[in-house]
Amino acid sequence: MSGHYPHADYLPRHGTVVYVLEFINPFNPNSQPALNKPMKVYNAREYFFRTYRTSEARSEKNIHPSIVEDTCWWLKSFIPDFENNSNISKKEYLITMISSILYTIKYEFNLDYFLLLSKDRKEIFCKVYVTDEWTQNAAIKEGYFLQLKDNKDYIEKFQEVSPYCPAILLLKKKNNEKHFKKYDNNGHESFCNGSLFKHTDKSRLFIEYLNKRVDLHVLKVSEVMVESFCVHEEQLLQELRKIWASFLAVFKPQPLEDVRSYFSEKITLYFAWIDTYWSFMAIAAVVGIITFIGMKVFGPETIEGTSFQITFAVFLAFWGSAFEQYWRRKEKKLAWRWGTTEHSAKESQRPEFKGIYDLDEVTDKMKVLPSPNEHKILKRLVVYFVVGISLVIVILAVSCIFALRFKLNQDPDTINYARFIPAFLNILQIRILNIIYEKIIIKLNYWENHETESKHNDSLALKTFLFKFFNSYTALFYIAFFKETLETREYCVDVANHDISCDNSISDKVLKADPGCTNCLNDLGFQLGVIFIINLAMNVVELGFPWARWKARMFKAANNDLQNTDITLRTSLYPVEYDSKLEVYENPIQDYIEMIIQFGYVCMFGVAAPIIALLALIEITLEIRVDAWKLCNLTKRPDPIRSDSIGVWLNIISVMAYAGAATNAGIIVFTSKVFDKYDIQVSVLMFFVIENVFIGIMFIVSKFISDVPKTVKNGLEWSRKVVNQKLLLKKAFNEEDVGSRVSWRFDSFFIEKKDLRYQF
Known part of the structure; x- marks a missing residue:
């Protein structure tokens, strides 16, 4: 058996390309000053052992490839102190690390790979092939x-x-x-x-196997590897672009099974959820249009018009809960259909988790253990203090906006702008504070140092949602429940200072000063309309920024400065190189939040402007295609992660549904004119009665309707029975430790420049 790595002329490769490792090229002639920089041997050794999830103290366990000790002097079991404190070049370190990883793939995993140089010769792309066997x-x-x-x-x-x-x-x-x-x-x-x-199965199994053997994060930290990613399948991707990620397919149902086959369950669950949300919003839009027409025909102040409005409020109170309950059951059915009910993604440590690298006595493996000086409680207090300060800033910003609104209302020359300017400033405040807060909270969430990806994402989601809830809805709550009382009182104080009488009721002078106070639902509806129109416009921006960044990267890659001085450079990018220029798709947190905030606008305040349900439906329709287009055109193919639930978002939707019930009860009692003839005590009592009726019915329904459909329960039970029958005769086997391998004899261990293919 040949001991050399496959050279560029080594053509026979078996299997399917599933994964790519992007290494720094140690032979790049244009990077020699950086490659010749000295590196301490003890640092290089530490990085090497951590890459193979071991330590120098456990090196005798033969967890890392033993051939390395035979071929690399600075990685031998025991070296003198003076050698340990000596230097090697960055180039020597890179060649050794890359050679070791390639050895693991080729001779420990028994898989083929192919090495391809990037256009500018700065990176090496290692395409890994996986066979069915x-x-x-x-x-x-x-x-x-x-x-x-x-x-x-x-x-x-x-x-x-x-x-x-x-x-x-x-x-x-x-x-x-x-x-x-x-x-x-x-x-x-x-x-x-x-x-x-399927291709996703092969990718998932290879990634799990590789991550057990090698710590890719250490390779990135030590600047051996730039990135690792799944490869796109061009034919299937083109089909998805045509039937799903296209605005021409906007009125076609989503091909969720095709999306699942290509992107796996976690991402597909988001699109299945937003698909269900679209269906419920379509129902709300129909009822909203009927309500809008009824109010226009009969007039909003008439008994008939008010009846339409109140009916829509009652509908919204139960509509949000129905959506949450329906999705809970559908989620369980999808998990059953996709086989993820009891087999969701395996939790592992986040690569960024910081602590003490030591032996875990439970697993007898090296891992990052939590530091005893972590100060988790203190960190949590600091983070939530920052969140609290951020919420205070939101309240102050909204207060300033409505103070300006009141002043504009007092001047006849500016009264016509008293609705438009504050509404625009409110949208500006929401957008700017969201951007600033997101940057701060992402850093703080990393600082909290969560051990697993799910804890990290759930924590980030909750804190982000908490802020955006206040930032998005504070102005609307003020208009719905406090504006009329507070602004009327302020006006009365103002006229009293000018010796003009003003009683506790809304006088004719107040009504003339601020006609909006006659019905705060008008102002609430106007504010919602402005928010939705701008959000629709922002969808274009949402698509534009990533597209512009992608175009800039592609232009830079295609017009490299070296192109003018080196005529041997390729003029085009290979597909794998093209994929490497795409953005990394991390998770759909921001997509969930955007849609759930919109859900809150409709669920809690939609009664003020029934037509916004239709605007929301249009926005969701566009959002589905925008998110699909970004996924198919602007991002690397995400790792195929299994999932059986949308996680913390389900609880957030539940909270929003209950908040919608309470808000609609408040709007019926305090903001509409239905209970104007009663004093405040009776109105408060009626609010609590209606709110408790809404929430009570929602709670009872949620308790009596099982989260898991009976069909799914029976199906899972039957599946277990079938599987147990087929597994009566199990064959036991002993899995050899993945690190224990017999060293092969090689003519050459180190990667060489001739092993890299540049031109086909």
């Missing part, structure tokens, strides 16, 4: 679940989803493959030939 063995070892074929005898509704069975069943008999579903190259079920694994 390798994937099957990895699936067996990892306990990966595959879906059984549909059985023609399935007649019950709860049997509409074929069971998911652990891949260990493949060990029983060689022909056991026939029991599982197979897929073609497009990820669609194949009834003839095909693979047991």
Whole structure:
């Protein structure tokens, strides 16, 4: 067996490209000053051992590739102190680290790869190929679940989803493959030939395998690797762009199964959620249009017009709760259909988690352990103090805006601008404070140092939502419940200072000074209208900024300064190089927040302007395609993460639904003219009665309607029964420690310049 790495002329490669590691090129002639910089040996050793999730003290465990000790003097088991304190060049360190990672892929994982130089020769792209045979063995070892074929005898509704069975069943008999579903190259079920694994399955298994063996974050910190990412499949991506990520497909249903096959469950859950939200908003838009027409025909001050308005308020109170309850059940059904009910993503430490790198006695593996001097409580207090200060700033900003509004109302020359200018300033305040707060809270959330990705994201989501709730709704709450009372009182004080009599009621002078006080719902509706119109416009900006950044990166890559001095440079980018220039898609936190804030506008204040439900529907329709377009055109292909729920967002939606019930009860009692003839005590009593009726009915419905549909419960129980029957005969096997490998004999271990392909 040859000991050399595959050279550029090594053509036979088996399998499918699933992942790319982007390394710094240690042979780049234009980076020699940086590559020749000295690096302490003890630093290089520490980075190496941490890359392989071990330490120098445990090096005798042979967790890292043992061949490294035979070929690299500065990585031998024991070196003298003077050598440990000596220097090596950055280039030597890079060559050793890259060679070691390539050795792991080729000879420990038994996978092929291909090395490709970037256009400017600054990076090396390592394209990793995964075979079906390798994937099957990895699936067996990892306990990966595959879906059984549909059985023609399935007649019950709860049997509409074929069971998911652990891949260990493949060990029983060689022909056991026939029991599982197979897929073609497009990820669609194949009834003839095909693979047991979709592209996302292969990527997921390789990523899990690689992350157990190698700490990619350390490679990035030590500036060995630039990035790692899944590769796009151009044919499938083009199809998604055509049928999903296009404004020409705006009236077509989302191909969620195709999205799931390409982007996996976590991202698909977001689009499934927003699809459900669209359906409920369509219902609200229809009812809102009917209400709007009824109020215009009969007049908002008439009994008939008021009846339409009150009916819409009652509808919104239960509409939000119905959406939350419906999604809870649909989420469970999707998890059942996708096989993620009990097999969601495995939690692991965040790469950025800081602490003490030491041996975990529970797992007997090296990992980052929480520092005893973490001061978590103090950090949490500091963070929430900053959040509290931010909320105070919001209240002060809104107070200044409405103080300006009152002053504009007092001057006949500016009274015509008293609605437009404050409304515009409020939108400006919301946008600017959101941007500033997001930058601050992201840094503070990292400072809190959460150990897992889910804790990090949930914490960020809650703190971001808390601020945006106040920032987005404070002005609306003021208009709905406090404006008439406070501004009338202020006006009375003002005229009293000029010796003009003013009683406690709204006088004719007050009505003339501020006609909006006759019905604060008018002002509330106007403010909502301005918000929605600007939000629609901002969707264009949302698409424009990432697009502009993407164009700038592509222009820079295509017009490199070296192009004018080096005629041997390529003129085009290879597909994998093109993918590397795209942005990283981290998570849909901001997308969720944007839609949930919009949900709050409609759920809590929609009665003031029933037509905004239609505007919201238009915005959601555009949002779906904008988010899809960004995902298919501007971002790298995300890692295929499994998920069975939208997580913390479900609880936030529930809170918003209950808040909507309380707000609509308040608008019916205090803001509309229905209870004007009663004194304040009766109005307060009526508010509590109506609010408790709304919330009570919502609570009772939520308790009596199970979160998990009966079909799903029966289906899962039946699936377990089928799987247990098929696994009666399990074959035990001992998995060899992934780090324990027999060293091969090599003619050459280190990567060489000739191993890199530049031109095809």
